[in-house]
Amino acid sequence: MNPWTKPGDPTRRCRRGESMFALLCGDDLLDHPRGSMPECLRVARSRAHALANLPLHPGMCGEFWGGPATTHLTPYAIVAFPREGRDDKASFAAYHDTTRSFKVGANHTIPDYRTLIDKGLGDFIRRAGDAFQRDPSPCREAMLISLKAVSDYLRRAAAFCRPFHPACAARLEKIATERPETFAEGVQLVMTIHDLLTADNGGANALGRLDQYLFPLYVADASGRGEALDALCHLFVAVDRYHDITNIAIGGMTPDGANAENALSLLILEAVGRVHSPSTNLSARLHDQSGDAFLRGCVKLIATGIGFPAVFNDHVNVPMLVGTGIPVEAARDYALVGCVETVVPGRQVPWSDGRFNMPEIFCSLMRRLEDFDSYEALWSELSRRLAEGLRAYQADYDAALAARPAADYPMPLLSALVSDCIARGLDVNGGGAEFPRFHGIGMMGLATLADSLAVVKKLVFEEKRIPARRLVEALERDFEGDEALRQVCLNHAPKYGNDDPYVDAIAADIVRLASHLSADLRSADGGRLLSCMASNVQNVSAGAATPATPDGRHAKAPLSDAASPSAGRDREGPTAFVNSIVKPDYATQNCTVVNMRFAPAMFQGEAGVARMVALLRRFVAGRGHEMQFNVTDNGVLERAMERPEEFGDLIVRVSGFSDYFVNLAPEVQRDILRRSLHGVA
Template sequence: MDAVETKKTMTFSPIAEGQFGKLTDRMNQLRDKIIDAKPYVDPERAVLATEAYKAHQDEQLDVLRAKMLAHILDKMSIFIEPETLIVGNQAQSNRWAPVFPEYSMNWVLDELDTFEKRSGDVFYISENSKEKLREIAPFWKHNTLEDRGLAAFPPESRVFYDLGIIGADGNITSGDGHIAVDYTSLINKGLKWYEQRVKTAMDALDLTDYDNQKKLYFYQSSLIVIDAVRHFADRYVALAEKKAATETDPEEKQNLLDIAAIMKKVPYEPATTLREAVQSVWFVHLILQIESNGHSVSYGRVDQYLDPFYEADLQAGRTTPEKAVELLTNLALKTLTINKVRSWHHTEFSAGSPLYQNITIGGQTPDGKDAVNPMSYLILQAIAQAHLPQPNLTVRYHKGLSNDFMMACVQVIKEGLGMPAFNDDEVIIPSFIARGVKQEDAYNYSSIGCVETAVPGKWGYRCTGMSFVNFPRTLLIVMNGGVDPESGKQLLPNYGRFPEMTSYQQLMDAWDKSLREITRQSVIIENTCDMVLEQGYPDILCSTLTDDCIGRGKTIKEGGPIYDFISGLQVGIANLADSLAAVKKLVFEEKQLTPEQLWDALQSDFAGEAGEKIRQMLLNDAPKYGNDDDYVDQLIADAYKPYIDEIGKYKNTRYGRGPIGGFRYAGTSSISANVGQGHSTLATPDGRHARSPLAEGCSPEHAMDINGPTAVFKSVAKLDTEAITGGVLLNQKMSPQILRTDESCLKLVALLRTFFNRLHGYHVQYNIVDRATLIDAQKHPKQHRDLIVRVAGYSAFFVGLSKETQDDIIERTEQRF
């Protein structure tokens, strides 16, 4: 019987405290090895990619990229861990990070001798690996995505990039990512179904039509990568059989023979068991990140597409809940083996080496019914048992979620993983439908990466993750008559300098015009990044698995997907809110400060006794965002509006080429950019010192939210959340002691329901860790090797972060009921 047709007849019970169980011995051993693995920079993929590019320079671009992936999969090192039930590795060893030279080599060469000296996100590299990378570097000189992107930026826009006012480093030093492919079709139909679709479309082409000739190359490349994936699987078949031939332990021998049998079948053939389905999903997920190093490659609605296989196995006696959880923990552990080395500048925006590989559970079916199923609970169990920062786990909230399931989620939150995060169906689904997404697709959305959302298998790249716009620094430029105080460059028109302004409205008029120009410049930068990516770096396997690239004969960047909306990220929401409140109240209403006094204090970073007195006034005498104070909350809603209005005017590079949409919207999922962009931002009117971190996401500034979690929720809900479709990221922090009883857990459930049901919040996630533990982990990192914290829209091992990022997390407000 086909697994997808199996009726859900199995019963399941909620998870209570202490009922997660423990990792099996097999998975515990694998976990220890993975966590203890030192992250090395691996040159193997870089060498193989270079060989392929040299050998196939005369090929059409799509074919070149396909043959590159085929060469890598055919020649790269493979291994099978003794403990694993599923196979596939990204690099020569777990947690090693491949180099992708086609995207950038400049920073790699610059940082070869400093990887081990980083303050956080440390990588190791051998002298032999350094030499291999230096040997291939001449081929890539002036021949990478970064080289082409920097050359293509219009000069008047590039200055915003060079000064860090508009950040897009990750967009021209790596691939896109930020996507979930169609895993449902993959596991139920196999790659051979895609292969047949491609062959049928290719046979129908009239090559006298120029557009059809272009489609031919995409179809040829799709067949190449499907065949490459099949041969890659065959390599694991051969390895498993070879190992089985000398294995003396009967149980381990059988496991290797099982692996060989499974890899002979998937992912080319449809899966018929849960283990086959998980292996198929993992194998393709892995290869997508060998093809391209774009992060936020996500799994989609895992409980929805795996549950039919689990229930069929259960009915047939092929599995038990315990075996299913072990398989899911294996998937989680394998997910953590994938690693990415970034430039140090990009690392500041992504502290903790995150890959943002998101699993989504819960939510609703297309007819609006609760979609929670037995697999939803098993995934919660597996995530709790694995106790890892990856994969990222998101629960889709809706009013019909049972208290049992909500309590199970809270029990996982208590484990201190920073997961699951919650996204709200009641906001996201209507927002999608209003933008033209079909209802059945809107109900099937999943989280991608951090808090961003898209329809798996039907949405193009970067539903968010485009450029980063620094709101507080923009405010300082506006206050300085369009001149960047940091560089002294005139970047925007002079709408008046703050020391000469006589009203708050003057400042807001200047802000409105200036922010719209900054927004326009961000669009130019984003379009440039997308243009050079399309011109030189198509991802063939990812496109093949995304509807309807095959039907249209186009890659993702050419307009192949059904939907294509994107968003940039706006950084420093709370700093802007508190700054505007201080200026309006203290300068123009109460006149405790003159504009000149405040400006001078900012320029000196509040130096001296007088400067510190002004800083304390800014900190203590003005309303603060996060306290349900309409005064400041309305100011930030109004100040955000010019960006939301302006960004909605601009089309992306795929507009009119097939997809529904092709527009942009706002998003606050700023990852750890608040630290990096804080470095280039001078003192701000909220009392923040120069160079210190900005507030992250849409969360309040540290220690400024003093009226409790409900007040925070009310402040955040006053933002135009339905317009900020790119994600409204809210981090909250609580001491483990707060959730020590069932009663307190029920209070958190009630609080969450209030936020989503009554206030229409978009997203929230929790750090459950106390300040004392974090401080002790700074002093004694070896004793806290697997302490996990929520950094932004993702979790990370605390001890791997830079001290500055650690301090930023320590200083976050600890909420109480």
Template sequence: MMRPDQIEASFDEAVFVDGLPISDVSAGVRRVYDEGERSGAPFPVTRARMLAYALGNARLAVNKQDAFAGIVERHYLDSRYGVGEIARIQGERAEAVARRDFPEGFARTNSAWAEGRFFTQADLSHTSPDWDRLLAFGIPGLIAEAEQRHAANPTPFTESVVLACHAFRDFALRFAAVCNREGRHDLAATLDALAARPPETLHEALQLAILYWHVQETEGEWVRSFGIFDRQYLPFLERDLAAGRLTEESAEDMLVSFFALFHAESKGRDAGAPFCFGGYLPGEPLRDGSNRLTRLAWRAFRTLGTPSPKFSIRVNPDTPRELLRFAAECIQEGKNAMVFANEPLVRKAMLRRGKDPSDLANFIPIGCYEPAIMGKELSCTMQCVFNLSKPVEDLFADGAAAPATWEEAEARYFAALERDLREALAIARRWERAWNDINPSPMLSATMAECMERGLDVSQFGTKYATSGVVCAGLATAVDSLLAIRTMVFDRGMISFDDFRAVLLADWEGREDLRQFALRRPPKWGCGDETADALARRICDLAADLIEKAPSAKPGGFQMGLWSIDWCIGIGSNMKATPDGRHAGTPVSKNSGANFGCDAEGPAGVVGSLSRLDHARFPDGAVLDVMLPPRTIAGEEGAEFLVNFVRTLFARGGQFVHFNSLSPDKLREAQRDPAKYRNLQVRLCGWNVRFVDLDRAHQDWIIREAEGSGA
């Protein structure tokens, strides 16, 4: 078995033996695109041809010791490398569509973001194929279905799907030829088999997943879930064990090599490859599906200890305690690339949104912690990012009269919140139909049963469900700021509203005393304080009402999320100082938790506050970040505490939770001596990174979180 660092090196030192340099692939993709546009070909067809060109010409490598064929030079997707032609074409088309169809809304979304107010987009990055169908059909099955549909009723969509599926098969065959050339006849045989039939062994099934991953991401959509891993691949493992092809030990080694590929590709510099585990099986009565493959995969995860892949566990009352305990021990070791999902709560949220009970067993977190139905849902979970704290800033806008009472101030906040949300949703709606013009996705659509039955691309909402997520960020900043105004201006009369405006405009300069009061004395979100919690509840209820009822181009409509990932840094950088003691330009609160340093009652207080919210109203996800000092979670008691914490939070109605255990001193030392802390990883938001790879702003943000410092 190769060690993770050897796999990483094997990627970095890969000798490519086929295909063209990246710049030539990018130029070729552009040529195919230009020709398609010139000839007036339907864009989905052009898009499939671009895919075929990229897959046909990207450089490939295979090493003597590789367990899978998986090294593909595919930076043409990523504009960071200056050769991201597919990403560039997406960007150009998105802008052209927006300027054509809603120029004012497009201009407004840019100006609203510059104010830290909201951001809307056509979110192409939160998708998952139907892994069950992909594994059952294999490449030939997908081709056969596509050709049959195309023969029966030819459309640009069916033509694009046929082209994409053939490109998939040609890619497998080209990789097989490369393997043969390099003397890896074993891998070549696997790839040839996958071109001819569905996978039969675990190795074949995993190899197919790797190929598909490259194909879909080359098409232009990130694979934001690899499905419910232990359920999908168990039959393959069991067949191999029964036939004597694998032992548990050799299967575990294979899984280490498989998962390591995802780390080697990204080295923690993207949002991680997401794999889901556990949870209820289809059918009644409900039974948890954790199995021997769950244990093998988690052991492989622990062996690897890398930022990617990232794992999620669907937790229900029947989840084996030993699995949670194993996850807790990984966290103790700093291998914390994982999130826990409250399955019963997510099911409740999905039922509320009209999803069929029979589909709920296929719930997966898409991306970080956004629930969706695998293979049946187009979930653009970041269609809109909305800042709940911006309307507080508006209270202090130039020329706005000072509110006479707290009630008036509060009412004005809610009115501004409603105004902004309506505006953001109206623009987000215009983006919903744009995906089809930006990046039709025949490969992804080919895996989805309903897309094929209806003859519609995912971007035309061919899936059974289509939803748009509205990410609501900055709850703690909003609540704490409003209650600071109430306490300081109205209850204690410490400062007039107009003087407060001047203080905030000056970013608290000369008024550190007031800022310290704002940080330490008023009621705060996340302490179980009844006033703060009731206000948070009202904000969330209003936002959820508006979001759920907003007109949407999609059948599933808009749905609220209560999280921020690291958008809270970007949002904050565009905001003035806020009354909660926050300085201008600094991040607003993270995800659904308390402001750093304001959780005076510790995690129990945060859980108490969160339990006052109805998380079933956040079908786009809601996550709590828990930062604990390493000594707190050490030893037997620490591991049991983590398990107990997850169980209790979920019993009280929380939705997702993940953990960091970091010492601020160690993080500061890592800033000073990065080489020594090369492998120190942190759970940034919904993914893990190596701390030393973060920019200074992100590093300082994590240090503040670790030291619980709001100052």
């Protein structure tokens, strides 16, 4: 197998919306305007036209055929394949007029890779053809057209690269119609499907449980461990070139509840470490039976500073899915998309989410704090306001769905690759998927709200140390002229993240309330709106629009990050940190994000690895939901901010994803730097 090369320029970004694929789709769409045929056929034929006419070039083929060079705008394509008489702007606009947005189920998804690997693309084509013969609906025809277009594209690529790469050509020819039989063939099929779904408006699509569905090929392939490692590295380099978030799940349980870890789980850890790209967003599923070798492999990769694997608790995620009506065997097969979002791979509508600013609603109550005679009365009104806000959120989401009906904005290729769209003859967004859509409501500012409520409960209502009027006036002035009061708020009420039962109980109450208020929320098409303690990096922008809060946070300062303690407020060490973040019951929350920073010294030697393994086991036993780690010291981050040209390859965990530190906005860089650094002598 040819050697793979390390990822290149970290500042490079792939623009899917301006790809050669999109341009060619648009050309065909302009030739066949809306209304000329059922929209699903129009979309399917435009994508088939693009795949049949994509200009091919040797640069598309390394050891494998794949990566953004196969579908994206490149200098050779512009120069060598001019499109006379075509208006690029009009073609791009026509393409985008057929796409959905993330909010309404465009991407953040996983096709049915397991069945693709087990049975092959040809089986999907046969099933789609049989279904169309039984019931020749336009939707079934569109899926059949899409699948055949992929097969034809693979054969065309095989013919093109056969003179200079016969091994790759043989793989492409094989998987065009047959099931893969070698590990390299399986990797090629995964790479191709990921390429094509990514090219067609697909952001943050995931590879799913790579160690599970490729494992039979790994065991059966006589090529050995070294060849498999190289193949994985080639795959991850291709993933890197998109500069996207591509989640990969490893570990976890089998459908019958046994430990699913295997030799390929460990090999993926090694390959991700070797490629060292922030795009391979690795997620490790943990449970009570997780093996020491797997945990140690996770810790050693985390110690490199890459920011993953993030760790997820099966004892929380599986019950959460079962609670939504998903059978336990399917729930145990969950994977992650995007940053941390939990879905059933190959069987569900694409994920979507939005943001909900809890502290902002609380601030509107603080203006009339004097009207409440008890903490309980304040809590009751906060609950009512949050419920009111969530109902408005639901109405806004339903309006967005109504503006993009599946009949007018179909996704025939993805539909063909998701169970049970072929059998039902329906689009993935129109009732074809086996399980309904999940939409996450990112409930921002958990610790900001918990710490603020602790101040009000303890210092205003219980101890009466702070008069309500004084606190209200101080908040309105952003504490100007009353720094003494701000210091009382900061230092004389407990803060989440320090294993203090007083404030930890309030945080647990907030999570419980969010779960309760979202439990009955449904989208107009029967999907679930699920509470999530997650914010991505929007805690920074949301904070900029939020007044000062009773925890001592200044107006416009970032909110606390997702489900993490407020930056710099967790001061009692890593054990206290974990003891706090496992107290809320997340069994009805789809996802959470807990960021934790360690000094590199924390991981040194066997003792350091053992210490972190013990911390992960405490997280699992305590039924925490998710954790992720940064391993960088403050000095490195500060120097990177001052001299970014010297730190182009510095990777950090941001919030649910990793990225090159120098590519982050300065306010996000500062937010990471503000997080408490554990393990410092």
